Amino acid sequence: MTSRTIGPVLMNGVRTEPAEAAVSVFDIGFQRGYGCFEAMRSYADGVFRLDGHLDRLERSAAHLRIELRDREALRSWCVEAAEGGVGVLRVYVTGGMDAARPGRDNIIVVYLEPAPAAPTSVRLDLLDAPWHADGKVSELTGAKTLSYGPNLAATIEAQSKGFDDAALLGSGGIVLEGPTFSLGWVKDGVVFTPSLESHILASITREATLEVAERLGLHVSVGHFHRSELTEADEVFVMSTVREIMPVTAVGDIDLEPGPVTGMLRAGFRELVTEELA
Numbered sequence: 001m002t003s004r005t006i007g008p009v010l011m012n013g014v015r016t017e018p019a020e021a022a023v024s025v026f027d028i029g030f031q032r033g034y035g036c037f038e039a040m041r042s043y044a045d046g047v048f049r050l051d052g053h054l055d056r057l058e059r060s061a062a063h064l065r066i067e068l069r070d071r072e073a074l075r076s077w078c079v080e081a082a083e084g085g086v087g088v089l090r091v092y093v094t095g096g097m098d099a100a101r102p103g104r105d106n107i108i109v110v111y112l113e114p115a116p117a118a119p120t121s122v123r124l125d126l127l128d129a130p131w132h133a134d135g136k137v138s139e140l141t142g143a144k145t146l147s148y149g150p151n152l153a154a155t156i157e158a159q160s161k162g163f164d165d166a167a168l169l170g171s172g173g174i175v176l177e178g179p180t181f182s183l184g185w186v187k188d189g190v191v192f193t194p195s196l197e198s199h200i201l202a203s204i205t206r207e208a209t210l211e212v213a214e215r216l217g218l219h220v221s222v223g224h225f226h227r228s229e230l231t232e233a234d235e236v237f238v239m240s241t242v243r244e245i246m247p248v249t250a251v252g253d254i255d256l257e258p259g260p261v262t263g264m265l266r267a268g269f270r271e272l273v274t275e276e277l278a
C-alpha cells in the first residue's frame with residue numbers, strides 16, 4: 001500500500017490493493033481526460049454532504065453521456081472506502097474503452113486519502129483564465145471533468161511566481177474562482193462571492209458557507225465582480241472540500257490579514273459539519 005491512500009481502492013466496488021489498482025491505457029479517461037470526478041471530506045462521523053457530491057457527480061456524468069448505472073452501489077462504495085476514516089474521499093469515473101459509447105467498460109475508482117497537511121492561509125496570484133467557461137455554455141458546462149490540465153497549469157504558474165495558488169479572472173477582469181476552490185471576500189462587513197452564472201463550479205463548500213453566512217445574519221452579495229473589488233477587499237478567503245474555509249493573505253501584490261468575518265464563517269462551517277454528521 002502506498003501512503004497516498006488510507007484503505008483499499010475500490011475498483012467498480014472490488015477491494016484492490018493500491019499498488020494493484022490500475023486503469024487501462026486504452027481508457028478515454030486516460031487518453032482524452034474524458035470522465036469525471038469528485039472529492040469529498042470524510043470526518044470521523046461520516047462524509048459531509050455525500051448525496052450532494054453524488055448529485056453533482058451524476059450531473060457531470062450526464063453531461064459526458066456516461067450513465068452511472070447504480071447510484072446505491074456507488075453510495076455504498078463511498079461509505080465502505082470512508083469507513084469512519086478522516087481524509088479526502090476521491091471518486092473517479094473513467095470514460096471507458098469506446099469513445100463512440102461513453103461509459104462502456106468504464107471503471108469507477110473510490111478511495112480515501114489522508115487530508116493534506118493543510119496550510120493555515122494561502123497567497124493568490126491573479127491570472128487570466130481564457131479557457132474558463134466564464135459564462136459561456138458548451139456541452140460540458142458545469143461538469144467536473146477529468147480534464148483539469150488548465151487548472152493545474154494555473155496553479156503551477158502561480159507557484160512559479162512564489163504564490164501558493166491562483167485567483168482566476170474572466171473577460172473584462174471578472175473574478176471567477178480558483179483552480180480547485182471558490183472565492184469569497186468581505187468589504188465593510190458584507191460577504192461577496194461570484195455568481196454561479198459565470199459557470200464556476202457549483203461548490204458544495206461555497207453553498208454551505210452561504211448557509212452559514214445567513215445563519216450568522218451577515219449580508220451577502222452574489223454577482224459579477226471586477227478584480228478591483230477583490231484587491232480592495234478587507235478580507236479574502238477560499239472555500240473547498242479540501243481546504244474548508246481558509247484565509248487569503250495575499251492577492252497579487254496586496255497583502256492581507258486573516259479577518260474576523262472569515263474566522264466566524266470558518267467556525268460556523270465547522271459547527272454545521274458537526275451538526276449534520278451528529
Ligand SMILES: Cc1ncc(COP(=O)(O)O)c(C=O)c1O
Pocket residue numbers: 039177178179180181182200201202203204205206239240241242
Ligand atoms: C474549479 C473548482 N471550483 C471550486 C471548487 C470547490 O468545490 P467544493 O466545495 O465542492 O469542493 C473545486 C473543487 O474541486 C473546483 O475544482
